[in-house]
Amino acid sequence: MRTHFDVFGLPRAYDVDVPALEKQYRELSLQLHPDRVAQADARERLKALEGTTALNEAFKTLKDPVRRAFYLLKLHGIDLDREDAGAQKDMPLEFLEEVMELREALDTAMEKKDLPRARAMATDVEARRKAALGEAAGALRALEGGGPGADGQALVKKASHALGRVRYFTRFLEQVDAFEEESLS
Amino acid sequence: MSKNGYLQIHDPLKPRGQAVGIDLGTTNSLVASVVHGKPRCVPVDEGDSLLLPSVVHYAKDGGVVVGARARRLAPEHPTDTISSVKRFMGRSPDDAETRKLGHYRFVPGSKVVRFDVAGGTPVNPIEVSGEILRALKRRAEAHFSTKVEQAVITVPAYFDDAQRQATKDAGRLAGLEVLRLLNEPTAAALAYGLDKGSQGTFAVYDLGGGTFDVSILKLVDGVFEVKSTGGDSALGGDDFDRAIAQHVLQAMGASEPSPALVAEVLAASRKAKEALTDAPEVELSAGGHTQVVKRADFDAWIQPLVQKTGVVCRRALKDAGVAAGELDGVILVGGATRVPAVRRYVAELFGREPLGDIDPDQVVALGAAVQADLLTNADRQDEVLLLDVIPLSLGLETMGGIVEKLIQRNSTIPTAAAQVFTTFKDGQTGLDVHVVQGERELVEDNRSLARFTLSGIPALAAGMARVEVRFQVDADGILSVSAKEQSTGATQSITVKPSHGLSDEEIEQMLLDSIDHAEEDIQARQVREQRVDAERVLAEAERQLREHGSLLQDGERAAIDAAMARVRELSAGNDHLKLKEAVHALDETSRPFIERVMNQAITQVVGGHSVEEF
Structure with a gap:
């Protein structure tokens, strides 16, 4: 191919x-x-x-470093863009807790029309997204480097979990954007 | 060494004539072409005007009038005279845009917009636009004394698939091969870029008669890359006229004005708007009513409309990842950018004075002419390339009426996406697919482009049949769909039913109708064209005989004279095919002589070498 x-x-x-x-x-x-x-x-x-x-x-x-990372992962057999992908359900428990907590906080801010609060959350999530992307990049570099002793499967899993978080954070930021545009117009 | 310039006689190898660029505008249309390396607009209306008002009048006897004359007929025949037809392209009768203040009579109960006009048959927007294009084509042909068959036609960058398709169909209807649909802001940038050889990032703010576009472009190493585009295909200078007209009608106390009154007030409002560019106040009279309109009033009335453009510009900048301060220039396009309030607003929005040194009415047509030249002239192809984007996301309807985006807005075109569908029932052999365009999450808030059924799927257990549907967007921004069943590799038949606009069959029928009705017309035109051709060939032959008679060989003169006499004789008649043959025969007969003339000329230039050495 x-x-x-x-x-x-x-x-x-x-x-x-x-x-x-x-x-x-x-x-x-x-x-x-x-x-x-x-x-x-x-x-x-x-x-x-x-x-x-x-x-x-x-x-x-x-x-684009994000698209590139998702693409490399896809070349390793995991397509996070597919809604029915098993990888979606395979996320660790801490991540699900993180999602719930962020979700609730954003909902509250949106209900109260609290734009400054939503913006502050966005800044925080942006930092988390950057860190997760860095983590994924590290795993993908090690994978593609393919040095002896590199545990391929563990690295794929690590990249997949990190990119799963990147994906969620990106959507979260998009929601804040939409909320901001709505509040301003 | 190029032979150009020596052999000017009729060249049968170049049957396509002059390639042109056409700005098919809401208010005015223009045609331009590159001559001697420079794009120039062609006079197309009374008084050698370069602007052809986009107005089409249908007379009772079935005749069609286009341009300034049609516009003069509008007050008296408001429902038979269609102006601003571009607003209706690719739209349905229920669209908000179709229902704006106007003076037309629509045929009720039709799924496409049809205007009820004099002459018997209702016409749709594609046909009306086709008349405008045909008028431009003919007038350009008369100007260049040659055929015009290939054109680049511009469209607002924000036009969706249905509007683009409708524009392309109108071109076909007018007998034009549409080389490319070019986005108007991109065309404008092309006109500026080539003149100045500049590099950098530019914003193009294009407020025309009926549409608004903004594009952010980057020009590097001869490649124009559109980074983002945005707009509103239902906002323009016409809306400024309407804003004035609404206040005037209100002041007159006309709650249910007649079409004739609306047409008159709209025309007076347009004049008032134009006058307010230079004057602080103007007197407006219509329907026996007179009032003074101050520029400050006008500015206040259009303020909400102008501010709408700001929201669009900010989003385009964000999509491009460019801050206003990083721009190297802002280009103004479109007649409505003459309004001082608009200029002020743009300068404030981008924090810099906009460029307007090319006439904002002409700049789009000039850019389109440059693109037509680039596409048809092999010598120029290394100079510059345009990379444009799709203005609105393409998606599919999924369960619960939610849109799943397949192609994101501002993706560089051509682009493609594939989606795999699986069956959800045992033995299912068909699947319904609904394609939409727009940014909203719910299907109903977007524009429905097409519905189709994937049929002939092998009857398998639920989820076993997998059909891959591929969506291809070409360089015109137009979508096509194909499908393949993955287990058998069978290609599926797809019937795409456009949600608005016309089906392929309807377009074919229109094409056939126009040929039926226009046959005599075409015949007459072909005779005229062939005559022009014949005259040119005769004049050229006479000149060569006069200047290079010494190069004639025995008996040649008599043969050429006979061939010329035959051409003259047939020029007086009405058979264009016979005339064409005679012109061709003259070409053939005089060829050895012309070749000697040419050879001598080249020999003189290169100093004694024969042509064969080059």
């Missing part, structure tokens, strides 16, 4: 040089884009459409 890394001819790794990736994306777009073959036959145009679609998807995924 052609991975997003293959599209850019990059080795599979968590760390990506984003400015270099952007430059390469522009160069590849200039070569592949349907605008380059607007007057060519239908087959050429379809090829350009498919090539550029794959390029855009790969670029979107690799330029």
